[in-house]
Amino acid sequence: MLKVVKFGGSSLASAEAFSKVKKIVEADKSRAVVVVSAPGKRFKEDIKVTDLLYVCHAHIKYSIGVDDMFEKIKERYREIYNGCGLKQDLEYEFEKIASGLNKKSSVDYIVSRGEYLNARLMAEYLGYTFVDSASWLVFNFNGKVDFDRSYKNLSEIVENNPRIVIPGFYGATPDGNIKTFSRGGSDITGAIAAAAINADMYENWTDVSGIMTADPRIVDNPRPIENVTFAELRELSYMGADVLHEETVFPVRQKSIPLYIKNTNDMNARGTLIMESFDEDEDNRSSHFITGISGKKNFSIITIAKSRMNDEIGYVRRALEVFERFGIPIEHIPSSIDSFSVVIASSHIENCMHELIAALNTALAPDSIKIDNEISLIAIVGRKLQANIGIAGKIFKALGENDINIKMIEQGADEINIIIGVNDRNFKKTIKVLYNLSEVEE
Ligand code: ASP
Numbered sequence: 056m057l058k059v060v061k062f063g064g065s066s067l068a069s070a071e072a073f074s075k076v077k078k079i080v081e082a083d084k085s086r087a088v089v090v091v092s093a094p095g096k097r098f099k100e101d102i103k104v105t106d107l108l109y110v111c112h113a114h115i116k117y118s119i120g121v122d123d124m125f126e127k128i129k130e131r132y133r134e135i136y137n138g139c140g141l142k143q144d145l146e147y148e149f150e151k152i153a154s155g156l157n158k159k160s161s162v163d164y165i166v167s168r169g170e171y172l173n174a175r176l177m178a179e180y181l182g183y184t185f186v187d188s189a190s191w192l193v194f195n196f197n198g199k200v201d202f203d204r205s206y207k208n209l210s211e212i213v214e215n216n217p218r219i220v221i222p223g224f225y226g227a228t229p230d231g232n233i234k235t236f237s238r239g240g241s242d243i244t245g246a247i248a249a250a251a252i253n254a255d256m257y258e259n260w261t262d263v264s265g266i267m268t269a270d271p272r273i274v275d276n277p278r279p280i281e282n283v284t285f286a287e288l289r290e291l292s293y294m295g296a297d298v299l300h301e302e303t304v305f306p307v308r309q310k311s312i313p314l315y316i317k318n319t320n321d322m323n324a325r326g327t328l329i330m331e332s333f334d335e336d337e338d339n340r341s342s343h344f345i346t347g348i349s350g351k352k353n354f355s356i357i358t359i360a361k362s363r364m365n366d367e368i369g370y371v372r373r374a375l376e377v378f379e380r381f382g383i384p385i386e387h388i389p390s391s392i393d394s395f396s397v398v399i400a401s402s403h404i405e406n407c408m409h410e411l412i413a414a415l416n417t418a419l420a421p422d423s424i425k426i427d428n429e430i431s432l433i434a435i436v437g438r439k440l441q442a443n444i445g446i447a448g449k450i451f452k453a454l455g456e457n458d459i460n461i462k463m464i465e466q467g468a469d470e471i472n473i474i475i476g477v478n479d480r481n482f483k484k485t486i487k488v489l490y491n492l493s494e495v496e497e
Pocket of ligand 1: 059063064093103105106169223224227237238240241242
């Protein structure tokens, strides 16, 4: 058994947090490849080291002194270094970085130093080998990861160094320049590392006990999801659930590596297991029929009506061409006989609303065009929706009993989600009603 374990910034923010990580790694000998973020927040108002580094870069760009800011960063690492009783030459590492804090260095190089230093410290603390991600994670010049080369590089390294710590968030282009992922990208590094060495599991350790059934800012103490499929996770994330960096899933999914979300502060909590599919016995362990609920506000529904529309071939296509011309991505297209609606994020039409309507009028000569703004889309996601009859009925009954008017309904063709549109003012209420419904055991 071979596991890649990734720890997020809040799990690595202090010496105390480091000691929890050590306990977790030492509790399971298969945790051989450790991926680290930069130190995150120790308390609510704290600032992440990565953010401090972005500020350093901005100071350099505008020729503002960077010493005070860099001193703050050094303090973060010194606390970890002293608290963990480490011996490496940390001041030398600081000097090396300080000598690169100038206009010649790229923003990617500067911000990557947060992960770099943390991995150096963690490697010594665990007695593992430090492996710089610039030495194995290859980005092509087009900014995309070269998976084949990265996999080959890391698997060769691991053959000779079975226990390693690697910094997350960055790699290098073939000419050796540091390149980072977008924010939160250490999740992706962990997934690529897991795929590279064909790990049996990728554990992503964070500060919550897994992915929650609903947003904890809306629902009090929601239940963590025990098992979720990659497809369900995609639906939940797309609709606003804040889980993993969205590019994380691809490498592990492609190699069928199970992904666990675990809590560093509660190492024995089960967490959430993400896999391609679960067998029926496993699924039957839980009687909940909804896996999760997530949603986003601020959509618009544009409804185009024309009598005898169904006789006019190409009518919807002409409408979609207009949206394409305006570069507007479409979320859903619910339709009836003489009308159809196009659901889009309101942000896409803010600056072109009048031009868009004029173009639709010209292309379609409709009887009417109606726009509803301030619409929330809420996804009820669950692989068990397919097999259970009457769930949609229960959902609509519960919403009706709570005076929530449904503006749109759509069920995905694979029947793992039902999406409903409600007014933004009912956003939280709808999620609460649906969560309470999902808690009723079948
Ligand atoms: N430290 C980086 C960030 O704050 C990357 C990460 O933590 O995943 O975005």
